[in-house]
Amino acid sequence: MEERIQEALSSIRDAIQMDGGDVEFVSYDGLTKTAFVSLQGACVGCPASVMTLKMGVERTIKKVAPEVENVEAV
Template identity: 55%
Template structure:
């Protein structure tokens, strides 16, 4: 799978979960995919200060991305100050 195809699959996964995040006042954006295995994202809006954002990241975002792109090993939130 090319990097472009992988990025498309990850974006499709984010598009699938985005409405749930937006309904709580948050959002997510893809920053990069490292070595075709680690996805770097940035949680935005209400998701930034949410006490359950790590659970959302692992249970929601990572699970959805792995459904679309099983070769992904982990998803990491990059906090931008």
Template identity: 50%
Template sequence: MKEQVEEVLKEIRPNLQADGGDIELVGVDEETGVVSVKLVGACAGCPMSQMTLQMGVERILKEKVPGVTKVENVGMKMPEGMSWG
């Protein structure tokens, strides 16, 4: 599964790089289907990064890689008591 995720991220990467950002694969939990990534560059501080992750990266990975259930950005933690909405 990790190799498949890497291939899909290679397809997605140019879109992120066009906006000055990038994405790094941190890990894949094949038991749970959770993919851990880190958004870097302009994406790391962008207020739209969570939407990009869920509506773009996660959606595409779920479509193209069987078994993917969720994509988490381990590079950006929300302060305790807050949520993405």
């Protein structure tokens, strides 16, 4: 599961880095089916980071790993 999540993040990392941010995989909780990621760089404190997390990161992870039900930033 972690490899698939890492693969999903790699596929969108360039787009996030173009805006000065980054995203890093932290962990996956199989009980709650939640992936935890860390938004970094320009994403920290950015008002659009929630949109990046839900519409970009979460959507991409769910496409590669449909078992993931939630993605949360830590």
